[in-house]
Amino acid sequence: MADTPAIHGVVDPRFEGVREAFARNFAESDELGASVHVTVEGESVVDLWGGVADAESGRAWERDTLVNVWSSTKGVLATAAHMLVDRGLLDLDAPVAQYWPEFAQQGKERIPVRWLLSHRAGLPAIDGDRDLPPLVCQDWDAITSALAATKPQWEPGSKHGYHTVTFGWLVGEVIRRITGEMPGDFIRHEITEPLGAPFYLGVPDELHPQIATLESQPVGRSIPTSSEAASAPAAGFTPNPDSLTARSILLSTPPFAGDPNSEGWRRAQMPGMNGHASARGMARIYAPLSLGGSLGEVRLMRPETLARAHTIDVEGPDAILFLKTRRSLGYMHPVMENGDQRGPDAFGHNGAGGSMAFADEQRRVSFGYVMNRMWQGGLMTPDPRAQRLAGAVYAALS
Numbered sequence: 001m002a003d004t005p006a007i008h009g010v011v012d013p014r015f016e017g018v019r020e021a022f023a024r025n026f027a028e029s030d031e032l033g034a035s036v037h038v039t040v041e042g043e044s045v046v047d048l049w050g051g052v053a054d055a056e057s058g059r060a061w062e063r064d065t066l067v068n069v070w071s072s073t074k075g076v077l078a079t080a081a082h083m084l085v086d087r088g089l090l091d092l093d094a095p096v097a098q099y100w101p102e103f104a105q106q107g108k109e110r111i112p113v114r115w116l117l118s119h120r121a122g123l124p125a126i127d128g129d130r131d132l133p134p135l136v137c138q139d140w141d142a143i144t145s146a147l148a149a150t151k152p153q154w155e156p157g158s159k160h161g162y163h164t165v166t167f168g169w170l171v172g173e174v175i176r177r178i179t180g181e182m183p184g185d186f187i188r189h190e191i192t193e194p195l196g197a198p199f200y201l202g203v204p205d206e207l208h209p210q211i212a213t214l215e216s217q218p219v220g221r222s223i224p225t226s227s228e229a230a231s232a233p234a235a236g237f238t239p240n241p242d243s244l245t246a247r248s249i250l251l252s253t254p255p256f257a258g259d260p261n262s263e264g265w266r267r268a269q270m271p272g273m274n275g276h277a278s279a280r281g282m283a284r285i286y287a288p289l290s291l292g293g294s295l296g297e298v299r300l301m302r303p304e305t306l307a308r309a310h311t312i313d314v315e316g317p318d319a320i321l322f323l324k325t326r327r328s329l330g331y332m333h334p335v336m337e338n339g340d341q342r343g344p345d346a347f348g349h350n351g352a353g354g355s356m357a358f359a360d361e362q363r364r365v366s367f368g369y370v371m372n373r374m375w376q377g378g379l380m381t382p383d384p385r386a387q388r389l390a391g392a393v394y395a396a397l398s
Helices: 012-027 074-084 113-119 140-148 168-180 183-195 205-210 242-251 265-266 277-286 303-309 383-395
Strands: 007-011 033-040 043-054 313-319 322-327 347-350 355-358 367-371
Touching: 012 033, 012 043, 033 277, 033 383, 043 277, 074 113, 074 168, 074 183, 074 277, 074 303, 074 347, 074 355, 113 168, 113 265, 140 168, 168 183, 183 277, 183 355, 205 265, 277 355, 277 367, 355 383, 367 383
Parallel strands: none
Antiparallel strands: 007 043, 033 043, 033 367, 313 322, 347 355, 355 367
């Protein structure tokens, strides 16, 4: 059992169990540095942090230490898209090509925007991906042009499969075409600055000293090939390098995206995988979504827009992950039979290695958890640390 570092922050007495769960993560689950934040009715009830942000230097984790949250970025990007829907600027049933004309190639002319958000577009990988230039993912125009020229891997709309990395550029380019802003800039101006939420897609250089160093990178682990998936669980498998599953992950690897601890990675806007946030930042972003779309004077969207946004759109076996998934338009939902400790009405997004953020309108709660020691148990299977914390939240609410 590891030594438990000092746990900093405050907890409403009703949620003392979350503090205990947070300490257990360090003592029993090899946590290095982390933070967790919870709001109820928009008010903070848990604000905890502990451990170290950088193992080599021993730099302590602080309240607003930032860390790469991988695919938890996707939920923030989806929220930005639904804000445009709410403003009448984006029609989910319109063809993507209406906003992004170059997308109308290789049989993609009729793909509606909603299929981008629900992972049904058939574009989890890019044609000729292995021949793309080094660090192409940090070049917005190059990567979106390559996506526009790519042929779908399946008949669009016929099934859903996790667009592991491409989701960010697909949805992000639609946002860029409508607003004239890079998605990270739109998110900053319209979501994070109004809410006072520490989250960045493209971190300003002056904030780089606040970023925690990631420990390990579970890219490509624990995902079965199609033949293996029929007879074995997801854990413990590495996909065939030529499989669509492996190709969906390829663009997140260092040759194409850079080192996740590098300055280039931190500056770039790769909206499927490189948002940087504190737990407080993630919980603050989801707080309005736990309250019908508004928090105080900040309104992200109307209640009816939010209700459509998190209505389940696809459910069942995922063609990339070979796991059952439940998804609305850009958000992940709990699969209760997998042991998810969140309430059945929760919606948000997890990130590779363990980060998790969500809202629950029924319980009027928002949650953010971020960390720098990445769990090796699987790309999308529930991280036990995050689940322990979520379970403690719901136990306090019961």
